[in-house]
Amino acid sequence: MTDTEALKQRVRESIDDHSEEITSLAASVHAEPELGYKETKTTEKVAEELRDLGLEVETELAVTGARARAEGDTEADDFVFAVLGELDALVNPGHPAADPTTGACHACGHEAQLANLVGTAYGLVASGVVEELPGAVEFLAVPAEEYLDLEYRRSLLEEGKIEFFGGKQELIKRGYFDDVNAAAMVHAASETPEREVSSNFSSNGFVGKTVQYEGRESHAGGAPEEGINALNAAMTGMNAVNANRETFPDEEHVRVHPIVTKGGDGVNVVPADVQMESYVRAKSVDAIEEANETTNRALESGAMAVGANVTIDDFPGYLPLRTDPTLVESFDDNALEVIGEDALYGEHQHVTGSTDMGDVTQLVPGVHPWTGGFEGSAHSTEFGVADEEMAYLLPAKVTASLVVDVLADPEKRAAIREAKREKRSTEEYLETVREMRHTREAEYMEEPADDDQD
Ligand SMILES: [Zn+2]
Ligand SMILES: [Zn+2]
Numbered sequence: 001m002t003d004t005e006a007l008k009q010r011v012r013e014s015i016d017d018h019s020e021e022i023t024s025l026a027a028s029v030h031a032e033p034e035l036g037y038k039e040t041k042t043t044e045k046v047a048e049e050l051r052d053l054g055l056e057v058e059t060e061l062a063v064t065g066a067r068a069r070a071e072g073d074t075e076a077d078d079f080v081f082a083v084l085g086e087l088d089a090l091v092n093p094g095h096p097a098a099d100p101t102t103g104a105c106h107a108c109g110h111e112a113q114l115a116n117l118v119g120t121a122y123g124l125v126a127s128g129v130v131e132e133l134p135g136a137v138e139f140l141a142v143p144a145e146e147y148l149d150l151e152y153r154r155s156l157l158e159e160g161k162i163e164f165f166g167g168k169q170e171l172i173k174r175g176y177f178d179d180v181n182a183a184a185m186v187h188a189a190s191e192t193p194e195r196e197v198s199s200n201f202s203s204n205g206f207v208g209k210t211v212q213y214e215g216r217e218s219h220a221g222g223a224p225e226e227g228i229n230a231l232n233a234a235m236t237g238m239n240a241v242n243a244n245r246e247t248f249p250d251e252e253h254v255r256v257h258p259i260v261t262k263g264g265d266g267v268n269v270v271p272a273d274v275q276m277e278s279y280v281r282a283k284s285v286d287a288i289e290e291a292n293e294t295t296n297r298a299l300e301s302g303a304m305a306v307g308a309n310v311t312i313d314d315f316p317g318y319l320p321l322r323t324d325p326t327l328v329e330s331f332d333d334n335a336l337e338v339i340g341e342d343a344l345y346g347e348h349q350h351v352t353g354s355t356d357m358g359d360v361t362q363l364v365p366g367v368h369p370w371t372g373g374f375e376g377s378a379h380s381t382e383f384g385v386a387d388e389e390m391a392y393l394l395p396a397k398v399t400a401s402l403v404v405d406v407l408a409d410p411e412k413r414a415a416i417r418e419a420k421r422e423k424r425s426t427e428e429y430l431e432t433v434r435e436m437r438h439t440r441e442a443e444y445m446e447e448p449a450d451d452d453q454d
Contacts, residue, residue, distance in 0.1 A: 004408045007132065011123035011400040012338065018122040019393055022115050025049055026392050029111040030097060033089030033104040036144025036167065037063045037156060042087045042114070046141040049118045053125045055139070062170040063161055066141040070125045072133040072407065079135035079413050081403050082177070082364070084185035084357070085117030086110040086145040088167070094381045107383040108146065109188025109374055112391045116186050116371075117141060119396025124403060133407040138180060143167035145356055147208075147317070166318060166356035169433065172363060178426060180364050182327060182406060182416050185357055186395045189370035190378040193386035195339050195394065198346040199323065199331045199369035204253055206281040206317035206354050207292045207436050211237070211258070211299055214309040214445065217265075217272040227270030228308050228445060231263055234274045237302025237310075244294050252287035253352050256280050256295050281354060283320055285432060300442045309443045316436035319429075321358035324365035326415045327402065331367050334401040339394050346370075363429055365419040367402075371395045 001009070015022070025045060034042050047057045047066040055068035064087060069080075088110060093103035121139050124130040130137055144153070144167035156162045164170045171177065189198065213234050218227030241256055248254035258278035264271030280295050282288040296312050303310035335343040357368045373390030376382030385391045406412045424432065 004404060007129050007404050007408065008401045010127045011129050011404060012397045014127035015119050015123040015393060015397050015400065018126060021049065022119040022122060022396065023388060023392050025118055026111045026115040029114055030106045033097070033099055033106050034087070035091065035102065035104050035149050036088040036146055037153060037162065039064045039087035039143055043141060046085070046087070046114055046118060050121060050139060053121055055121070055125065061176060062143055062167060062174060063156065064143040065167065065171065067176065068139045069136055070121070070130045070139070071136045072130045074136055076134035077413065079181045079407065080138055080179055081135065081406060082138040082140050082180045082183040083117055083120045083399060083403065084140045084142055084183060085113040086185070087114065087141050088144050088146055090146040090379060091148060092379060092381060095383070096381070107379050107381070109378070109383070109391070110145070112188050112371070112385070113186060114141065115392035116396045116399055119393060120400045120403065123396060123400030129404065133404065135407045137403055140176065142171060164316065164433070166359065168356040169316070169359050172359060172426060173430060175426065177360065177364055181413070181420060182324070183360050183364045183366040184327065184331070184399055184402060186369050186371045186399065187355070188374045188378065188391070189372050190374070191376065192370070192372040193375045194372045195343065195387065195390045196345040196372040197335045197339065197343055197369045197395070197398070199328045199367055201323065201346065201349045201351055202283065203321035203351045203358055204255065204281040204283055204354050205285065205288055205320035205358050206279040207288055207314050208317045209278050209280070209312055209314045211276040211278065212311045213237070213274045213303060215270065215272040215274070215306070216445070216448070218270045220268045220270050224270055226448070228272070229270050229306055230274040230308050231271040233302040233306045233308040233310065234260060234276055235302070236305045237299040240298035240301045241295055244298050247294065248291055249287065252282045252284060252291070253350055254280070254282045254287060254291045255352055256291065279317060281352065283350060285319060296440050300440065303442055304444050307444045307446060309445045310441070312440040314436060314438050316433040318354040318356045319358045319362045319433070321355060321368060322361045323367050324361070324416060324419050326412055326419065327365060327367035327406070330405045330412065331369055331398060331402050334398045334405065338397045338401065359429070362424050363426060364423065365416045
């Protein structure tokens with residue numbers, strides 16, 4: 001057995017020795033779901049486990065969140081490997097484990113990510129292995145991944161407590177990734193009860209928007225000619241978006257999916273206030289920006305068509321996920337060892353949803369594998385753990401082994417450092433996402449003509 005193999009054996013055994021603590025942390029988090037930027041109890045539960053390992057824990061990173069660093073031989077190398085876990089739940093009041101007051105539930109498996117985070121810490125720290133490796137391991141419990149409960153987040157924004165709705169974006173801004181060289185986070189795979197993982201994929205990023213059409217009210221039956229119909233403006237705008245879909249390049253996987261959140265007030269009144277929300281998603285930042293410009297022009301045309309006004313507020317969503325080949329290869333090798341020869345599913349694929357781990361991978365080489373052990377479709381009422389060992393323990397063994405492999409191997413560290421040079425700096429990242437925040441206003445509404453002629 002090589003030295004590295006012996007170290008990996010020790011971290012895996014240490015995870016087995018602490019399986020009880022890891023599994024009960026997941027159960028406890030599952031039982032008390034909290035929404036993004038409100039995860040105070042969940043933060044404390046994770047912090048407690050990390051403190052039990054003798055680590056110094058910082059909390060309230062961005063409203064909530066916790067971090068701790070386990071240092072190895074940092075004289076030999078200052079390489080920092082960050083392992084992440086998401087703290088937040090989502091809203092689905094119909095889920096059997098939903099909180100009866102808030103409707104929050106862990107229907108996205110984030111409790112398993114925290115088991116992975118804490119499990120990896122038990123593997124590397126309780127075994128003493130981390131002290132025998134060059135570099136350091138950062139354990140990072142991050143707030144607010146699910147993009148929801150936006151009214152509350154807007155209030156945090158107005159109070160100056162956050163700038164971004166996504167927790168990882170906020171942590172990037174606050175410098176928590178500045179000295180990080182590599183990042184890993186696992187995520188529950190939808191409808192995958194099998195003992196399988198998939199790490200080699202990319203994802204879309206997106207810009208979010210709210211749209212408000214302003215028209216003029218009048219009697220819908222008696223005097224529609226005196227009104228300006230904001231709903232017609234919205235429908236024309238949406239049709240104009242559809243008329244542009246054939247121009248979106250296939251390879252960019254563009255997704256534009258508007259909804260109407262307010263369609264009018266009373267059926268016998270010409271609608272004067274119609275509101276919409278949408279995302280514009282694509283595979284690359286350039287394609288997001290191009291498709292967004294097209295979408296905004298199309299939405300504006302609806303206002304022009306009927307002589308209404310329109311205000312389009314864009315805000316940064318998440319950036320596209322790009323996984324690092326060195327980390328993917330090493331994760332997969334360890335998955336084959338820990339889980340078995342059928343552990344890998346899926347060829348290289350592009351997924352058209354989005355995650356704020358995408359933002360992290362725009363700065364730092366990263367890996368974001370989907371892990372099995374879960375039944376039901378993610379976010380649905382049927383979603384839940386099907387196989388506790390697969391959901392909570394095996395990914396921790398793979399992640400801890402990945403960390404050992406990278407920190408123990410100067411060639412892997414060099415390849416990852418090289419990959420980081422190609423990435424955005426924190427400043428460049430902030431410039432990109434801040435540019436996504438802008439307002440487009442267009443006024444086509446004219447003052448009503450004076451009615452004094454006969
Ligand atoms: Zn989710
Ligand atoms: Zn999730």
